[in-house]
Amino acid sequence: xxxxxFLVSFFILLLFPxxxxxxxxxxxxxxxxxxxPILFPKNITLDNYYRMFQWPLLQWFFNxxxxxxxxxxxxxxxxxxxxxxxxxxxxxxxxxxWVLFLIGIMIPRISLLIPMFVIIRKLGLSGTLxxxxxxxxxxxxxxxxxxxxxxxxxxxLLESARIDGARESIILVxxxxxxxxxxxxxxxxxxxxxxxxxxxxxxLVLQKDGVKTLLIxxxxxxSRRGGGELNINPLGRGFAVSVILMLxxxxxxxxxxxxxxxxxxxxxxx
Numbered sequence: 001x002x003x004x005x006f007l008v009s010f011f012i013l014l015l016f017p018x019x020x021x022x023x024x025x026x027x028x029x030x031x032x033x034x035x036x037p038i039l040f041p042k043n044i045t046l047d048n049y050y051r052m053f054q055w056p057l058l059q060w061f062f063n064x065x066x067x068x069x070x071x072x073x074x075x076x077x078x079x080x081x082x083x084x085x086x087x088x089x090x091x092x093x094x095x096x097x098w099v100l101f102l103i104g105i106m107i108p109r110i111s112l113l114i115p116m117f118v119i120i121r122k123l124g125l126s127g128t129l130x131x132x133x134x135x136x137x138x139x140x141x142x143x144x145x146x147x148x149x150x151x152x153x154x155x156x157l158l159e160s161a162r163i164d165g166a167r168e169s170i171i172l173v174x175x176x177x178x179x180x181x182x183x184x185x186x187x188x189x190x191x192x193x194x195x196x197x198x199x200x201x202x203x204l205v206l207q208k209d210g211v212k213t214l215l216i217x218x219x220x221x222x223s224r225r226g227g228g229e230l231n232i233n234p235l236g237r238g239f240a241v242s243v244i245l246m247l248x249x250x251x252x253x254x255x256x257x258x259x260x261x262x263x264x265x266x267x268x269x270x
Contacts, residue, residue, distance in 0.1 A: 018246070025049070025239035048233060048240035052218070059210070060217040064248070067132050067213055068195045074137045075191040076184060083146025084172050088158060104140035110200065117204055131205040132213070136194055142187045149183040150176060189256035196248055215245060 020037065026044040086098060116135050117126075125131040153176060161171045177184055202216050212220070218241045222234070 021239050021242055025236055025243050027233075027236055029233040029236065048236040051237060052240065052244070055217065055221055056209070057214070057217075060212055060214045063129060063211060064196070064213040064215070067129055068192050068248075071133045071136050071195045072188050072191040074133070075139055075142060076187045078138055079142035079146045079187050080150075080177055080180075080184065081172065082143050083150050084168075084176060086143075086147045087150035087153075088155070101140050101143055105144065113201065113204065116201070120205060126205050127208050127211060129206075129211055132195075132198065132202050135201060136191065136198060139187075139191065139194075142190060145183055145187065146180075149180055153179065185256045189252060192252045192256075193249060196245075196252070214248075218245060 023038065023041060025048050026046070027038065027041055028045055028047070082101075086094065120126050120131045120134075125134070157175060157179075158171055161175055166175075196215065199215055199219070202213055206212050206216050209217075222238050222241050
């Protein structure tokens with residue numbers, strides 16, 4: 001009983017800031033600033049949300065959707081292909097290459113921003129959606145998860161497919177990845193969340209209005225207009241923007257959540 005009460009209390013404590021953020025998005029400036037805070041508001045307003053329709057939300061949404069879908073597909077494909085090679089093949093310098101890839105997990109991504117920005121500028125991709133996609137396609141952590149999971153797949157399945165004349169690409173796409181659905185889904189989850197939260201990098205390379213994502217566009221509008229207009233509730237609008245930006249993360253997590261724990265348990269056993 002005590003354990004259940006502790007878990008419920010912890011869950012409520014964890015969700016309380018999110019609840020207050022949602023409530024704050026429905027209040028005017030007087031309600032937001034009131035002390036003690038209003039837990040159950042009687043007079044709510046949607047004005048903080050209505051003002052967002054003055055922004056090019058639809059364009060930002062499709063830009064975000066494009067970045068998330070393409071980066072997720074490419075990242076999953078690269079992680080699974082590379083993990084497949086390291087799991088089932090022996091080749092020269094394999095151990096050294098594996099260590100080299102894993103070093104990437106220990107390097108903070110923020111320390112690579114300047115080199116990545118210079119490379120993107122040299123390639124002429126700055127200001128395009130590809131600039132937001134390419135740097136997050138390769139994930140050392142995704143490679144590590146894919147290899148460890150693939151190593152638990154019975155090699156007899158692969159040998160049988162090779163005897164039947166299947167090519168390696170067919171084995172990967174039609175045998176290995178389908179029976180590795182938990183890890184493939186988890187890799188997609190990590191990649192999608194990373195693309196949705198990649199604020200600093202997207203802010204650097206997506207300066208033009210036509211290529212901004214929801215994250216960059218909405219935060220930019222709040223920062224630029226937060227206190228510059230009359231009759232504006234900057235705090236409430238900031239809360240409303242936070243609620244909107246949180247929704248894609250929640251949706252992605254709910255879709256892939258059921259496969260996440262299974263991904264840590266390994267694949268089929270021989």
